[in-house]
Amino acid sequence: MMNSTLTENFKQNSKTLIFDTTILILRTRNIDDNIIANCVDTLRNLFIDIRIDVHKDFVEIPEYLLDTYRMQYQAEGVAYFVSRNFHDDHFVIFIADVDAYVPGLNFVFGIAIPSIRTAVVFTYRLKLFADYERFISRVRKEVVHELGHLLGLKHCNNPACVMRFSNTVLEVDEKNYLFCDKCTTKLTNMGFKLRKISP
Ligand SMILES: [Zn+2]
Ligand SMILES: [Zn+2]
Numbered sequence: 765m766m767n768s769t770l771t772e773n774f775k776q777n778s779k780t781l782i783f784d785t786t787i788l789i790l791r792t793r794n795i796d797d798n799i800i801a802n803c804v805d806t807l808r809n810l811f812i813d814i815r816i817d818v819h820k821d822f823v824e825i826p827e828y829l830l831d832t833y834r835m836q837y838q839a840e841g842v843a844y845f846v847s848r849n850f851h852d853d854h855f856v857i858f859i860a861d862v863d864a865y866v867p868g869l870n871f872v873f874g875i876a877i878p879s880i881r882t883a884v885v886f887t888y889r890l891k892l893f894a895d896y897e898r899f900i901s902r903v904r905k906e907v908v909h910e911l912g913h914l915l916g917l918k919h920c921n922n923p924a925c926v927m928r929f930s931n932t933v934l935e936v937d938e939k940n941y942l943f944c945d946k947c948t949t950k951l952t953n954m955g956f957k958l959r960k961i962s963p
Contacts, residue, residue, distance in 0.1 A: 785956075786815040786854035787911070790846060793822040794861040795887065799900055803859070806904040806941060807911070812957040819850065825860060839864040839875040839884065847882040855914055856882040857907055863888035873930060874906045876913030883910035892933050902933065905941045912943065916954060920947050924963065 787807065791800060804816050829841040837860075846858045864886040865871050873890060876883035890902040908926045920927035925944035930936040940963050943951065948958055 784853040785813070786817060788817050788819060788850060788854050788856050790819045790823050790850055790856065790858040792825065792859070792861045795859045799859070799903055802900050803857075803904050803907045806908060809961065810908065810942070810958060812959055814956075817854075823850075823858060823860075825862060831865070834865065835863070836871065837862050837864040837886070839866045839872050839886065840877070843875050843877050843882050843884050844880065846884065847877070847880040851880060851882055854881070855911070857911060857914075858882070858884045859887060859903065859907065860884055861887045873936065874910040876910040878914050878916065881914055883914050885910055890933060890936065894933070898937070901941070902936045905936055905939060906930075908941050908943075912947065912951075915951060915956065917943075917947055917950060920944060922946065 789800060789803065800818055804818065807814065807816055823846065825837060825842055826845065829837050829845060831838060842858070842860060842864060846856055850856055863871060864884070866875065871889055872886060874883060874885040885903060885906045887903055890906065891899050894902065905926055912927050917927050919929040922928060922944040923938065924940045925947055926939055926941050927943065927947050928935070928939045930939065942961055942963055943958070951958055
């Protein structure tokens with residue numbers, strides 16, 4: 765399975781996924797247990813039959829991934845770093861309390877690279893104009909959003925859908941942590957079992 769292509773990974777056998785749907789969650793030191801528990805609960809609420817593991821050690825992002833001129837981390841580099849070190853056959857979501865960018869954008873809230881089944885949520889800017897509760901709510905939305913990309917979803921133009929692209933924290937606040945009906949149907953067609961939750 766490790767060397768198979770993305771298309772092969774999504775091959776279905778009578779609507780049963782044949783690849784490992786375990787999600788491994790990793791974090792940097794400043795992401796506390798409560799945030800992780802909230803994200804795990806959110807994912808367990810959304811998906812039936814998904815296994816979630818939380819890596820026990822904190823991940824330290826190597827210094828070479830910091831752009832010292834911008835004082836921001838290279839988002840893709842961070843994703844490839846965690847993938848190289850922690851990815852096996854499962855999905856990886858790394859919650860990193862740093863600021864990051866991709867070339868051409870001032871910053872990103874997260875990045876998902878489906879070919880390596882690895883996503884990173886960068887929480888630094890999610891703290892803007894937020895108390896702790898709001899911060900957690902934003903982190904869980906971005907975790908679901910990036911996982912949606914890993915599972916093959918693109919951005920959605922439904923303003924309430926978690927797959928809507930957010931350019932600002934206000935736009936993160938406006939959307940829900942749930943997939944809209946259209947995105948839910950796409951995931952169901954891929955073989956994922958989702959719980960019916962009303963907003
Ligand atoms: Zn996105
Ligand atoms: Zn949607």
